[in-house]
Amino acid sequence: MSSIDPGMESMLEMFIYESTTLLEELDEIMLESEKSKDISEKNINEIFRIMHTIKGSSAMMGLESISSLAHSVEDVFFIVRENPAKLKEISDSIYDLLFQASDFIKAEIDGLQTDDYTPKDSSSIIGLLEEQAAIMKGAAPRAAVPVTVAPTATAQTPKQQSVPKRAPADAGISTGDGYHQVRVFFEDGCQMENIRAFMLLTQMKDWCDELDSVPPHPEADSSLSSVIIDKGFIVKFKTTANPEDIYKIIENSINVKSYEILETKEENVSQNATAASSASTVTVQVKDDQGQTSAIAAKAGSKQSLISVNQTKLDQLMDLVGELVTAESMVASNPDLKGLVLDNFNKSTRELRKLTDELQDVVMSIRMVPLSGVFQKMNRIVRDMGKKLNKAVELETIGGDTEVDKTINDTITDPFMHMIRNSMDHAIESAEERRALGKPETGKITLAAQNIGGEIVITISDDGCGLDSAKIMSKAKKNGLLTKPESEYSEKEIFSMIMLPGFSTNEAVTEYSGRGVGMDVVRKNLEKVGGTISVESTRNVGTTFTIKIPLTLAIVDGMEISVGGSIFTLPITSIKQSFKIFDPKQVIYNTDGSEMIMLRGECFPIIRLHDVFSIDNAIKDLTEGIVIQIENASQVACIFADELIGEQQVVVKPFPAFLNRYNIKQCGLSGCTILGDGSISLILDANNLLSIFERQ
Missing domain, CATH: 2.40.50.180 (CheA-289, Domain 4)
Structure with missing residues (x-):
């Protein structure tokens, strides 16, 4: 993390979480758009919002390569948003470019979590995006212009993207013709409101000819957070663009709860002034768990319904609950109490057991997350491999709302990735082979999950060529893996050999297989979380892997x-x-x-x-x-x-x-x-x- 200013390290975790969430949303939008061969107006706006947010937050963190790349993607979709007809000029390659940009940012975010992070150069992807933007503008491609990052006046504060000069700290904002004023309120409990305010100014900078705020330079003093919480954050701007675009930037900014559009008058508006009587209040809309639109109350004192908690704290809480359960058992089963008639004690221990059960259920529910996130990542693998292997494959997901413990959810991502790659590389035939076998040209992989009797049962099946038991047996014999005569092996035992260390039926090493690493890793990773895996296959019909994992490990x-x-x-x-x-x-x-x-x-x-x-x-x-x-x-x-x-x-x-x-x-x-x-x-x-x- 050497490239992150020490003053910003406290915000790094929040930046990683928010950026990762946005990139997952971007992948989902792009996969949906590529499949339908059209980018809807809604998705164009969403892509623009995602990249605009990442650009601002990464600039605030001093991550030039990410910020510059996000800015280039934003440029392309700004052109499309302003002139939807330009969408026709976007070839299929734009999807590849966006996925490249997304992968680059993901790799940088992964690097940020290591001790020896060194920023990578994003100029090659930026150049391709600028060529695309130039084609859409009907002009020659422009040279890449990196985002300007300069240190603030205070040596202890982090590097920030430069913003236009503002009024002195003790002055108000002078409002005149052509100026607009907005009072912004951030979500309760979001923390570091002064940095949130600076991020908002950074996002607005490129759209405004002049930009001021009260308090000015919010990033310079963390004590301004309390002022912003109490009075709101007032922004004054002048722009030749449509002011509605600026309001959309504010509305889509992370952690903005509501904003008030203040009347523009020839007067000074100090931080102590109240503008409620002359303001139109805009309440930011968010989506609830059911996907319905609900309003966040603009009045002060309203509380947000969701908070982000570090997983380490949840792990510690789970450990403490486990120790509490053990302690409760030790008290209730104390051998010193045998033979004694203790009605009140027994009543109290039953009540304690009831409370510990309820506490356990609550803690367990906090840790449960749906499998939909893991399933969504598999869509991307199928898409990328389909292009590289020239195979048309459809991925069907069932039961993505099935929930498992967060630890298990994180552990099974790699096994799923290996298995989907195996299905794409080994199982699904080429279009010509499938036609010859009387199969549809488009192969199908099905990923399904269900909750059965306290465990999660997940199946990964394909309609490919199936496993060749004779080939597997021959390979096992060649590698000296047989422990009994060949005739004594059942078909199921033969199929299970593919999960032995170093076993691979691919004769040639490819990008995806042939190195003897894969299914044995799958089995070991699943065993770490108490899971099991079995396989069934029919030649030229398909293969099904069945995974069983516990709901929780605790x-x-x-x-x-x-x-x-x-x-x-x-x-x-x-x-x-x-x-x-x-x-x-x-x-x-x-x-x-x-x-x-x-x-x-x-x-x-x-x-x-x-x-x-x-x-x-x-x-x-x-x-x-x-x-x-x-x-x-x-x-x-x-x-x-x-x-x-x-x-x-x-x-x-x-x-x-x-x-x-x-x-x-x-x-x-x-x-x-x-x-x-x-x-x-x-x-x-x-x-x-x-x-x-x-x-x-």
């Missing part, structure tokens, strides 16, 4: 069960029912000797936990223990244990990293937890337990 409602003195915890969401076997005739045997139990006319396999985990002193007689029926989206089985201890809310703790080499998760364990008496309980993974039976 706290679960579990059933404690005992096996030979060891305590295990089974998530309640995986339990269908529990019962005892009174009649041994209920148990039947397969030809391979495996046990099955008959329940209401259906047979279900029995998984003995003492066999799975090699516990010697456990109950062996099925009529003396307890049977728990577990299920996932596609399988049902019964596990046998000694006894049920009771329901308990537990905090999930991951296994230490050094245990990863033993592949514990595949043995049916997902983590561990600390019980109320301080002992450790292993948490069972129903999905992997069911998979163990399937492998047998």
